[in-house]
Amino acid sequence: MIRTFTRPIPLGLALxxxxxxxxxTAAVSVVQIPLGALPEDSRRLAAVPVAFFLHALAGFLFGVLGPLQFVRALLLRFGTLHRLxxxxxxxxxxxxxxxxxxxxxxxxxxxxGLLDGARGVFGLALFAALVMGVAAARARDMLRHQAWMIRAYAVGxxxxPAALVLFPIYLMTGExxxxxxxxxxxxxxWLLTIAAGEWVVRRHALPRPLQPAHVFDSQTPRDDRP
Known part of the structure; x- marks a missing residue:
């Protein structure tokens, strides 16, 4: 049912x-950090308040904008907004x-060490995927750009999904x-999410890149037949 760019609303809702x-959680942290009102389990991060605040703010923006960027209707109707x-x-x-x-x-x-190592590796992978996505956009290879942005969102x-599993435990135990x-x-x-993103890239991406509506030539296509 979820088809990238051809069934955008279900994909956006799923994301x-x-x-x-x-x-x-990131939105709450953005408010708590400047006020110094961090919960007990997050107070150790107050040792690096700038990095913690940037991480929370960036996570909020990244998480909110991601699903919107995959909505085909917004891309076609509001190409400039999509780029911004x-x-x-x-x-x-x-x-x-x-x-x-x-x-x-x-x-x-x-x-x-397992989770610490994963955070380091996936942090580098996220940065690399973004670089590849930007490079593809600059080369006007929009299909490859879309693929790398999907990968970046899956990694970031x-x-x-792990929070959906662990958060109920936190609510029940208080810890x-x-x-x-x-x-x-x-x-x-985390690995399952990355694999799902790759599956979307390989199985449900359009065979050709999408362009915003305003980039198409408004003139009637020329018939080159003799």
Whole structure:
């Protein structure tokens, strides 16, 4: 049912649902950090307030703009808005990756090496995917651009589905799930999200790139037949 760019509303809704918890958490953190009202389990991140705030803000923007960028109707009808939002999306993704790696290096970890390693690798992968996507757009290879943006979003918001599994446990126990088991769930769901993004790229992308409506020649196509 979910078909990239041909059935955009179901795809957008699916992305919004899967990333709802991390997006809402990021939005709350954007307010809490300047006020110094962090919950107990996040206070250690106050050691790097700038990186933490940038990470939360970038995560919120990246998570909100992602589903909108994949809506075909917006691309065709509002091409300029799509490009402007795309620039913010790329900057937010880069900020998300770089601030995440900065926190990984500067803040004492409370997770296992498995999750720490995954955060480092996927942070680099997110940044690389964004670079490839921008390069493809500059080369006017829009199909490849779309593919790399899908990959970037899958990597950047890959913990969203894990939150759907772990957040109910947090609500029931009052404590965030910790330890190897929860880290395995997070990394496993992260990999599954990346695999799902790749599946979308390979199986449901259009065979040719889309262009905004305003770039098409308004004149009647010329008939070159003799």
């Amino acid at each position: 919004a649902f899967c990333t709802l918890i991390p997006v809402m 939002a795309g620039r913010v999306f790329v900057l937010a993704g880069a900020g998300l990756a770089l601030s995440g790696m900065a926190m990984l290096l500067q803040v004492e970890s409370i997770t296992t 918001m890959g913990t969203g 965030p799930p910790m330890g190897l088991a929860s880290d395995v769930v997070v990394v496993g769901m």
